[in-house]
Amino acid sequence: MGHREALLVGAKRCLAEKGYARTTARDIVAASGTNLASIGYHFGSKEALLNQALIEAIGDWGTELARTLSTHAVSDLEPMAQFEVIWTEIIALFAKHRQVLLASFEAISHVDHVPAVKEILSSGLEQGRQGLAQMFGTVAEGAGEAESRAVGSFYQALLTGLLAQWLIDPEHSPSGHDVATALRIITARHRAGDLTEKSA
Template sequence: MGNREDLLVGAKKCLYERGYARTTARDIVAASGANLASIGYHFGSKEALLSEAVIESFEDWGTELRRILDEATDPSIDTAWRSVTEFFHSQRPLLLASIEAFAQADRVPGLREQLARAYERARLALAAPLGLDEIGEGDEKTVRLVGSFHLALVSGLGLQWLLDPEGAPNGDEIAQAMRVFVDAVNRAGAAAEGGAAPEGGAPEGGAPEGGVPLAATAD
């Protein structure tokens, strides 16, 4: 690797061990084996280097999350969200570093735009393994909405796990809550149309007992 790559590797190591706010230029130099002047030469500033390291870490985080969802043997909310909550345990340091970076989005030039692009890629990545054949794979707007919905859940759950891991819901509890939510939406829709939802919850053709398809949340 060259100095630029070494600096990025060192910066990501510092993000994991020290976080975004506490990492200094000298920390990065010590972790990368590069010299202090190379930070300015390759990135312009420590903040710009850390911003790029955050984006790369964010991409790595998303790739791993996508892999977990792709490898789920049961394509249901239960299995997927159980895997996501377990994932937060191993990725807590980087999750915390990303939250610290978000707080700097208006202060570090270009960081907001970089994060926005990373979020857009995350929306599409989260939508891909969610059983979209049931809601129309060719409908780009719907695909993006489903990805945005699940990204909002991932982001919110991540904050809960950072602040209150004991009180944060586990995968099974999230699945149960989503069943209640989907059932309430279906009943409200039926009432608005002058009809009534079938006894027992979701309408005909809805979620099977024992596992709600992830794509059902797009209704």
């Protein structure tokens, strides 16, 4: 493994162990077995290295998320039961990727001061919207960009909200069953409202 790859591995380890803001260049050097000059040579700065490591770490999370969703893409379950199973699996992934996901939340506090971080997170959000809309398979084939983006944004909001609750209080955060139950209640009430309006 060359110094560049070793630095990225070390930086990702530091993100997981120390977080985004608390990681120093010396931390990365110690974790990677390289030297301070290597950071400047390969990445220009510690911040650029950390940003690249964050991109890759979030990409690793996204890859595993996609794998989880594709596992349940074809199912004999009815749609709401499948929805519950998928979210149960996603929430189970939070524990495995906790430190990296926490680091990504921590990076949010830097978006107003570090344009590169804002660009990374904005790009991740947009890719997440598109990917979630496709992976959940709830957008009709041939749907327009606006419809796909709206559905993807809904799933992204749900994912981010569940993750935030889990990071703060995993013991009391919603389960996949809770999310599915809530959606059943909301859908039933909206349908009841539609029927009431039509009969009026």
